[in-house]
Amino acid sequence: MKLKTSEYFIKEVATSLKRNNWMSLASIGTVTISLFILGMFLMIVVNLDRMASTLESQVQISVYLKDDISQKQSEELKEKLEAMQGIDSVAYISKEKAMERFQERLGDQKYLLDSLDSTNPLPNAYEITVKNPQMVKTASKEIEKLPGVDTAVYAQDVVEHLFDLTQLIRSIGLAIIIFMFGATIFIISNTIRLTVFARRKEIAIMKYVGATDWFIRWPFLLEGVVLGFIGGSVAIILLRLSYLALTQKIYDMMTFFPLIPLYPFLTYMTIAIIFSGIIIGALGSVISIKRYLKV
């Protein structure tokens, strides 16, 4: 493309945006809203996803030992556990330690334990974390077969529900994002179609005097890109502000909540949203002009 031609294109785009200022504003607004919603979903999905995997990774197996095994047997068992595949860590929790924890958890209701006198019904145990939460089920079955093990338990329901939930969130999030993307392209292409329609005679004349399709397409394409870019930029500003406000609120209320760290997440999202705006704008205009090029 020659320099003078690009000059001409830029002039065309500026004129068109000025001429259709209200329509342009409406398109920018639409892109902003769509991308804002898209970004919100992205943030929710990414954070829920992260929360799920954090919870997943915290799932552990408690291996309760038989009361009658010796110290040596217990140590042998530990070695065996550590040698198993996919085991991350093995920690020994003596029955005394377990009782301490139990008392702590009871807090004000500690008196409930008074009836036990000084007997400790809690077993010695190993707490095991696994590398991959999906292995919890099979690992605990294996462990139960080892000598000296009474039972191996884990929060079975929680783990399995969590897997289902994350899967569901991922699929719904993906579906919504694809839908929003399509809807935005549709809206943009409709807006640009108005510009194209208003200039259909000009397009026909251009075709008659031998303009190439790309020569005709460029100004409209650029117009779409500019609309998409501005819409995307406004959306990302709003998204950043809301995200910062929201995370502040959440951290104030629940310090332990495993939110995605702000950076580089916000940087990636900025790139993704602005890039999406540009792609949506370009696609929208290419779709809307297609019909008028058949002269």
Next chain:
Amino acid sequence: MKSPNEINIIKMKDISMVYDNGAIALDKVNINITRGEFVFIVGTSGAGKSTFIKLLLREILPTSGLLVVNGYNINNMSTRELPYLRRSLGVIFQDYRLLPNKTVYENVAFAMRVIESPRRLILRSVNSVLDIVGLREKYKCFPSQLSGGEQQRVAIARAIVNNPSVIIADEPTGNLDPETSWEIMDIFQRINAVGTTIVMATHDKTIVDTMQKRVIAIENGRIIRDEASGGYGYET
């Protein structure tokens, strides 16, 4: 593929055009038009004149037959080549088709700008064609400020500014009074005199009878007459 040294600037062999609704617009038409000719295509409305013009511009593709325009094989050319075929043709319509928000100068320059001609060449060429059609002093006017004849002259200037080897005119005098029509025909004759082929669809009997150029008469999609120097031939 293009073979520029062909004598026949338009070659139609057994061209048929059947529309989707089954209407037969052209039925096995054979025509050869050589470089520098001035040809009238005559016939009543719906006889197939418009189809003929549209085929030359490759707005539509023939149902069957061979059509070569300016060395471009219309049937086999790729859509990428289409702009280059159009650049070798100058098109003029009954309704002028000027851009209302552009001045006379811009309307003509537009045809050069879209094919990315250098700016200095645009200035020179536009001024020279405006001289030919006699509108140099009105270059700043908008189409709405011009008479019908003047608007058609702007359209002619736009059609010839890229030096096409063929001018295709579809009823160029259809909206004009007889006197203005003759001004337009005068310009056409001058363009033809420097070697540009002119193909003009018309049903203006007086013009055809007076000019005594080649006449191809189409009726019901068939050529009923092709005379080297003839008149309109039948009453309108």
